[in-house]
Amino acid sequence: MVSQIGLTSPALSPLCCFPSRARRRRFSLLKRKSFAMASLSEDPVREWMLSGGKATQITKIRPVGGGCINLASRYDTDVGPFFVKTNRSIGPSMFEGEALGLNAMYETNTIKVPKPYKVGSFPTGGSYIIMEFIEFGLSRDQSKLGRKLGEMHKAGKSETGFGFDVENTIGSTPQINTWTADWIEFYGEHRLGYQLKLALDQYRDTTVYEKGQRLVKSMRPLFENIVIEPCLLHGDLWSGNISADKNGEPVILDPACYYGHNEAEFGMSWCAGFGGSFYNSYFEVMPKQPGFEKRRDLYKLYHYLNHYNLFGSGYRSSAMSIIDDYLRILKA
Structure with missing residues (x-):
């Protein structure tokens, strides 16, 4: 579902699909051929690298581990490598x-993320993003990751409320980020509510929709006696979007950013592998608030619903179980 930056790594989830070796070979040959034939005006990626990127030559283009949505490539130049994602089907x-x-994450000066350089469109259709290439290492320190993530949440705050300046995507699902003053309203309408409506429209799943709406209307007691600040969230923090550079510094990538309750960052923890050292370090920076454990599954629900809508009925039972548990607890 996502692309990797740097060293190609094995799939960390059955949902992460990588191009086959044959497909990568065909793609590589195609890229070399088109690169040799294209003029600057026909290839905006090459044009930027030889102007804004300060390169004088591109020495090699090769595919790297990618996801189902975009193609990912490493461009080697005389000023260093760049990472490029392309999609020939959608706009920018x-x-x-x-x-x-x-x-936004880069400017917090906390956890390491690839710096974006350029987004644009191809003359023949589709779009691209050029960003910093980060060489991955093998060491992954969960304690350091927890601390750095906590520092990002602490530093990245919004005075506008909960949301983001643009709509973005979670996987390939639109993520609505309309600025909202109240977190419970935002999460209920633009996260759970949106996914519930998708399930109704796509599968005619009236049971999930109706029970989910009951939960949305009754979940406010789960947030009593806590302070909720709009923190900058990565938004899609699972194992495939977490790595480390050659020096062992944590790296996070492929975000679905917005400003929200910091606990919502752990909604993908069911496939992120966060352990005790991660949470201990995180809570040293962002102290745990009362009822954290009671809200944890509520934030997982958004991602289970999204996986249900993206990948089918295999995730329905997990979403339904969470909804039923909360309806029983809340007596709704």
Whole structure:
């Protein structure tokens, strides 16, 4: 579902699909052929690298591990490598949202993210994003990741409320980020409510929709006696979007950023592998608030619903179980 930057790594989830070796070979040959034939005006990626990127020559183009949505490539130049994602089917809005999220995280000067350089369109259709290439290492320190993530949440705050300046995507699902003053309203309408409506429209799943709406209307007691600040969230923090550079510094990538309750960042923890050292370090920076454990599954629900809408009925039972548990607890 996502692309990797740097060293190609094995799939970390059955939902992460990588191009086959044959497909990568065909793609590589095609890229070399088109690169040799294209003029600057026909290839805006090459044009930027030889102007804004300060390169004088591009020495090699090769595919790297990617996801189902975009093609990912490493461009080697005489000023160093660049990472490029392309999609020949869609306009630049998805990549613009990604770039704004990456830049927002980058500007907190906390956890390492690839710096975005350029987003644009191809003359023949489709779009691209050019960003910093980060060489991955093998060491992954969960304690350091927890601390750095907490520092990003602490530093990245919004005075506007909960939301983001643009709509973006979670996987390939639109993510609505309309600025909202109240977090419970935002999460209920633009996160759970939106996914519930998708399930109704796509599968005619009236049971999930109606029970989910009951939960949305009754979930406010789960947030009593806590302070909720709009923190900058990565938004899609699972194992495939987490790595480390050659020096062991944590790196996060492929965001679905918005400003929200910091606990919502752990909604993908069911496939992120966060352990005790991660949470201990995180809560040293962002102290745990009362009822954290009671809200944890509520934030997982958004992502289970999204996986249900993207990948089918295999995720329905997990979403339904969470909804039923909360309806029983809340007596709704």
